[in-house]
Amino acid sequence: MKKILLLLLTLSAIQNVYAQKMYMSKSSSVKLFSEALLEDISTYNKSSNIIIDFEKQEIAVKIPMNKFVFSNKLMETHFKESYAESTLYPYATFKGFFNKKIDLTKYANISISATGTMNIHGVSKMEIIEGRLLIDPNNRTMILDANFRVKLEDFNMKVPKVLSYKIAENVEVTTHFELSPFLRNISGLNHLTQNTQY
Template sequence: MVKQLVITAFFCFLGNVLPAQTQLFTAKNSEVDFFSKTPIEDIKALNTKSSSIINTDNGEIVVKIPVNQFQFSNKLMQQHFNENYLESEKYPHATFKGKINEAINFTKAGTYDVSATGILNIHGVNKEKTIKGKLTVGDGILNLNSKFDVLLVDYKIDIPKLVFKKIAEQIAVSARINYIPNKK
């Protein structure tokens, strides 16, 4: 009887000392697109091959985008994007690694205004950036929608003078990321 009491007390103690199991949410095929508006030509592309993970215990978020998976309606534009501007063979991924700034109750359904501050890496250049968005929590899933701008000069993306009027210096980026609980 005493032995059972000691064992029970030990497991109760462990339950109070050990942290709760970390809950990770992953997304494997999200949508990230960008849009460039100029007087001569609008440029847009869509990527459905990005991946992401959110740790609900500490609010850490990572997004990884394979650069060569952006699809353009004009294949020549897609080729120039990969070879001349983003150099996707040399810099195959764009990433964001950061932390959600707000305290979110990931167990309470609702839509929350959020921001995450971290390092955005594009074209091999790291820049600290705060990205705002809306996070919807419900039925064991998370949906994150975000819009932000990227200045090409910040990431050392050179635009040749010949096509300078065709490509905007600031690109509008949108992301729609749907997360599910990570299977262990």
């Protein structure tokens, strides 16, 4: 009985140590901005999720396309129904690997990059995303920021010619994630991107 109890405690300790290297978003902000001739397009989404496995250097992001909020409700409808087609393609995702090992034991504010597959509007494309990571080991929290551009044409997001003068070809994406340790289980990274319809 003592051996079984010791084994269970050992396995629990191993899982806890591993889990300390997995982080998930406790809050998020994804903003899209595009310059346009008549009216700039600006929208935000606070319902996105991210999980990072620092042991394997993996990162997975899942953005619900129908959660973007616009000040112009007509523009919001056009975005969700005509451009993003959020009913057919409910999520934009990114799953990849960091390009260098990250030390979680020291306070740091560092530049990072990840190479992986971005999927938007049913189209997958290899991308390198660069950003900054702020690590606070004392409070076991971190902040991940990134800013990059997405070319609509690369993901078959075609704008009707009648409306093309309103929308630029590139959309600027700004992300902000505040993360904390993910302790529920160690299979969350795959769960984040599985069962997603493209």
